[in-house]
Amino acid sequence: MAKTHIADHETLERVAIALESMGASTVPIFNEEIGRYTNASIAAWLAKMRDGKNYGVSIPKGSSTACTKTGANAGIANPKPGVIGRAAVDPYVGHGAFLFFEVNGGVDADGMPYVTAIDGDGRFSRKDDTWILTPVLYTLETETDDAVNLTVSDTRQPGMSRQPAALLPNGAQRPYMLYAKYALSVDADGKPRSVSGAPVKTRSVSHDGGVSLMKTATTGDALKVAADDWYVKAMFLLKYATKNSQSIFTGCTAYDVTTAPTVAESNTTRVVIAKDKADQIIVGSAMMLGTHTGDSTDRGYSYNCDIFDGAKVIRKVAVDVSNVAIYFDVATPFNTATTYQLATAPWNTGACDMIEGDGSPTSCADSKQPFVIQGVELGxxxxxxxxxxxxxxxxxxxxxxxxxxxxxxxxxxxxxxxxxxxxxxxxxxxxxxxxxxxxxxxxxxxxxxxxxxxxxxxxxxxxxxxxxxxxxxxxxxxxxxxxxxxxxxxxxxxxxxxxxxxxxxxxxxxxxxxxxxxxx
Structure with missing residues (x-):
């Protein structure tokens, strides 16, 4: 008989209160022999936390960006996103349709998800493949001449359908949904992953490339799909009641900084640049450095990223009144020359790890930083x-x-x-x-x-x-x-x-x- 272990519910984040009155049978059960929680026990655990309410939003078809919260959603205030050191104020925490948990796990070849660790159980690590686990949601989307009306619930109500991708190819319903917390990176062997603290994989990612990278013909793995996209959009509309996503989270959309070193150095982990350029650089963001032996400044050319690509900025130190040294988290020292090119790059994964709730590292509105919503890091x-x-x-x-x-x-x-x-x-x-x-x-x-x-x-x-x-x-x-x-x-x-x-x-x-x- 398989050995099992019941996770300590007091360590499972955001559910301690929900579980106080529940017996051990409502807690996820860990099967030691296969190294996974049983899907049936996770589904039962989520079922005990349902509130059965219908959360709605009416989305106008016209030019107005403002939406109207309906049903159980009416009267719930919009969250106030947070930054590192100031937690978000989110009245949706604990509401059934908005529950989510960070887990380690993956997906089998038949599409069935699995969980190997839950945040707080002593096994969980963001250095392992990390996902956002949610209950399967049920939806109803109707349309009038003036609006599209979206309703979401954690309990199936008359007229509702399962959310996108809730059904496996064999017709069975998933026990829960998993969404990648982090953008795509790869390990030393080129294996796709969703982990914190990694440079994102770019330059070779495409629809066609994803077929071979994710081995879609033989695995349950895939590049991001429409259902993943739907979850974030639906949650945003319900919580923030606006069609203008950048009015809440600008994301990294105006962080285009390119410059040259002002000082040549050898065997270093820093790049000295002009102070006015350094003032635009955010500690924690990522950059690329290249020998810039060609004519173009475009980051797509290898000579503009052949020293490093996606190295994290760890600190800035003034050299003199005109120059600042940017230090990077790199494994190997490098040389610099005043003909080289330093440029901003997409952020590494995990930039939002220290944020409590929805938000961005230091500003949701400066157009330089990624954001997290419902545990999913984006932008x-x-x-x-x-x-x-x-x-x-x-x-x-x-x-x-x-x-x-x-x-x-x-x-x-x-x-x-x-x-x-x-x-x-x-x-x-x-x-x-x-x-x-x-x-x-x-x-x-x-x-x-x-x-x-x-x-x-x-x-x-x-x-x-x-x-x-x-x-x-x-x-x-x-x-x-x-x-x-x-x-x-x-x-x-x-x-x-x-x-x-x-x-x-x-x-x-x-x-x-x-x-x-x-x-x-």
């Missing part, structure tokens, strides 16, 4: 590729395709099993445009309508090529470190081919790639 200064979504340009319009089961993913196009989620929003010509409201089709919540801007409607830009184009384009979400208003939770660049890569293309792992694709 590190790079696009995040969706691994199960592509845009097809047909020569006379567009179609957005969502593939419910990433086992079927292929390079260059979509499998026959992919689902039509509608047209990519925007006018017929090429360029940036802004939708008016979000709506969900086949698990993908995307912009709809046209004619908005950075201050009305959704406020996050879409980039599309002309409808007369023929071919496939990948779905690049969130935005990069120099695009300001052309970024945000609903931002999508739809101009690059499915195999396109660059220094600001990243993603994250997904445990939800294998699904039946039905909102049943």
């Amino acid at each position: 590190l200064g790079m696009y995040e590729v969706l691994g199960n979504v592509l845009i097809q340009y047909t020569g006379s319009g567009t179609v957005v395709w969502v593939n419910p089961d990433t086992k079927n993913e292929k390079s260059g196009s979509m499998p026959d099993s992919a689902l039509n989620a509608g047209a990519f929003p925007g006018p017929a010509g090429e360029g940036w445009n802004y939708g008016l409201y979000p709506k969900t089709f086949h698990g993908l919540m995307m912009q709809h309508g046209t004619g908005a801007s950075t201050s009305i409607g959704i406020c996050d830009g879409n980039y599309k090529v002309a409808d007369t184009t023929v071919g496939w384009r990948e779905w690049l979400s969130l935005g990069l470190l120099g695009y300001r208003g052309r970024a945000g939770l609903w931002c999508v660049s739809g101009s690059g081919g499915p195999g396109g890569t660059w220094w600001y293309f990243g993603s994250r792992r997904s445990a939800n790639g294998r699904s039946r694709g039905e909102a049943a």
Whole structure:
């Protein structure tokens, strides 16, 4: 008989109060022989914490950014995001549909998630693959001439469907949902992971590259999928009641600093630069340094990152009135020359680890820093590729395709099993445009309508090529470190081919790639 261990409920964060009156049978049970918690015990544990309430938000289709909280959500104040040293004020903590927990775990080849540790149980470490665990949610999205109305509950109510990706390919419901806490990085062997304190993987990440990197044909692993994207957007709308995501969290969207060393040094771990440039650099952020032997300053060229790429800034020290030394967390000392190039890079993972609740390291509004919402760290200064979504340009319009089961993913196009989620929003010509409201089709919540801007409607830009184009384009979400208003939770660049890569293309792992694709 398998040995089991019942986790000490008093150490499980945010649930001590909820568990005080419950017996040992309601606590997750750890199976020592397989090194995992039993999924049945986690599901039972989550079920005991349900509140059965319907939390809603009415999202206007017009130019207004303000939404209206409805149902059990009405009257709950918007959270006040925090920073390191000042915890967020979040009235949603403890509410059933908003419960989440940090765990270690992963996903099996059939799509079934598993948990090996829960924050507070003595086994948990953010240096191991880290996920946000939530209950399976049930949703109802209705539409009128004036609004899209979204309702979410932890208990199925009449008319409700399971949330995106809740059903496994065999039709069984997941016992819980897992979302990668951190952006994609890789270990020394190139294995994808979701861990704290790592440079993000960019430069070789694309829809097509994700098929081989994540081994989607033989594993349950995938690049970020539409269901992962949906969770963050739904939680944001319900909690903050606005279509303008950057009014709450700007993310790293205006942190484009490039400079040259002012002093040449040997065998060092620092770069001396002009004070006015150093004043723009944030301790804790990441940078790249290159010998800059070519003509271009573009970070995509290897000569602009051939000394280090994504090294963390650990401190700044004044050298004299005009110069400041930037020190980096690197394993090997390096040389510098005044012809080299130093530039900001996407942040390392874990920048938000010290924040209690939603928020950013020191400012949610300076456009230089990532943010965390519902435990998920986002906005590190790079696009995040969706691994199960592509845009097809047909020569006379567009179609957005969502593939419910990433086992079927292929390079260059979509499998026959992919689902039509509608047209990519925007006018017929090429360029940036802004939708008016979000709506969900086949698990993908995307912009709809046209004619908005950075201050009305959704406020996050879409980039599309002309409808007369023929071919496939990948779905690049969130935005990069120099695009300001052309970024945000609903931002999508739809101009690059499915195999396109660059220094600001990243993603994250997904445990939800294998699904039946039905909102049943």
